[in-house]
Amino acid sequence: xxxxxxxxxALVVPVVAAMIAACATSPTGxxxxxxxxxxxxxxxxxxxxxxxxxxxxxxxxxxxxxYVQCVAQAITRExxxxxxxxxxxxxxxxxFALPGxxxxxxxxxxxVAENQHQLAAVIGHEVAHVLAGHSAARVSNQMAAQxxxxxxxxxxxxxxxxxxxxxxxxxxxxxxxxxxxxxxIIGQQIMARAGFDPAQAAQLWIxxxxxxxxxxxxxxxxxxxxxxxxxxLNSNLTQVQPLYQQARAAGKRPNCSS
Numbered sequence: 692x693x694x695x696x697x698x699x700x701a702l703v704v705p706v707v708a709a710m711i712a713a714c715a716t717s718p719t720g721x722x723x724x725x726x727x728x729x730x731x732x733x734x735x736x737x738x739x740x741x742x743x744x745x746x747x748x749x750x751x752x753x754x755x756x757x758y759v760q761c762v763a764q765a766i767t768r769e770x771x772x773x774x775x776x777x778x779x780x781x782x783x784x785x786x787f788a789l790p791g792x793x794x795x796x797x798x799x800x801x802x803v804a805e806n807q808h809q810l811a812a813v814i815g816h817e818v819a820h821v822l823a824g825h826s827a828a829r830v831s832n833q834m835a836a837q838x839x840x841x842x843x844x845x846x847x848x849x850x851x852x853x854x855x856x857x858x859x860x861x862x863x864x865x866x867x868x869x870x871x872x873x874x875x876i877i878g879q880q881i882m883a884r885a886g887f888d889p890a891q892a893a894q895l896w897i898x899x900x901x902x903x904x905x906x907x908x909x910x911x912x913x914x915x916x917x918x919x920x921x922x923x924l925n926s927n928l929t930q931v932q933p934l935y936q937q938a939r940a941a942g943k944r945p946n947c948s949s
Contacts, residue, residue: 729790732826736789740775743795750778750798754949759796761947762810765885766818767794774818784899788817790826803898807947808882808891815878815885816892823877825870871914876927883934886943893924 750756756778763776774792782799789795794814804810820826875892883889900917915923 729824732824733791736791736793736826740777740789740791740793740795743779744777747779747781750780755798755801758801758807758947758949759810762807762887762945763794763796763814765887765943765945765947766811766814766881769881769884770818770822786813786817788814788821790821792821794818801949804895805898806891807945808888809895809898810947811882811885811887811945812878812889812892812895815881815887816874817878819874819877819881820870823870823873825874829867829870868915872920872923875915875920875924879924879927879931880934883931884938884943886935886938886945889924889931889935890928893921893928896920896924 759778760776763774767774772792774794776794776796779795779797781797783797784799784803786796786800787794794817796810796814800813801810804813879889879892882892896917900921
């Protein structure tokens with residue numbers, strides 16, 4: 692396909708205009724691309740949650756499930772809304788929160804999150820992703836990257852694979868790492884307001900970083916390195932310790948145990 696500069700401009704301008712019109716701002720002031728609505732994201736979240744429950748066995752009513760519920764309820768009281776919390780019987784060290792008020796915690800995480808404060812750091816972090824609209828932004832970034840690849844490949848003759856690799860490295864992954872760092876800070880604020888010790892958020896990542904075999908370089912990962920997270924969370928302690936002290940003075944003293 693041979694294109695003129697005028698045709699290339701005609702192809703690119705509508706894409707750029709649509710992206711500018713869809714810009715939003717996160718709770719910390721980061722610019723985001725939003726091409727999908729909250730309602731659409733809630734529907735996606737509910738569908739994904741239902742599918743996961745069918746594939747991964749939910750844990751029965753055990754001390755572990757009651758423990759997770761206790762911590763999650765303390766966190767979600769600070770943000771409002773209705774949340775469904777499910778514990779999954781799996782050795783995977785993971786947790787998530789989905790648009791539409793869905794929280795999942797894998798039992799393997801409880802081997803790494805050594806106390807209620809560290810578990811609160813994880814759940815606060817995952818809830819922060821939802822509050823900050825990160826799922827919608829990531830879906831939008833992927834949509835924009837795919838659209839951009841199609842437009843650039845058609846207008847320049849470059850390989851779609853080469854353009855796609857560049858788009859992933861320069862757009863999707865850096866934004867994902869930014870989302871993770873932002874959720875660390877927002878989650879630390881939420882856990883402090885709920886009466887959990889925010890200093891334990893950094894300790895959690897010390898635990899997480901003990902086995903670093905096979906980890907990809909930070910530049911090629913969707914997550915910051917444990918060292919980066921520990922440094923940022925420790926640096927933020929001066930901002931969140933007053934929230935923690937206020938919560939404790941107000942009688943917010945969670946007592947969750949497994």
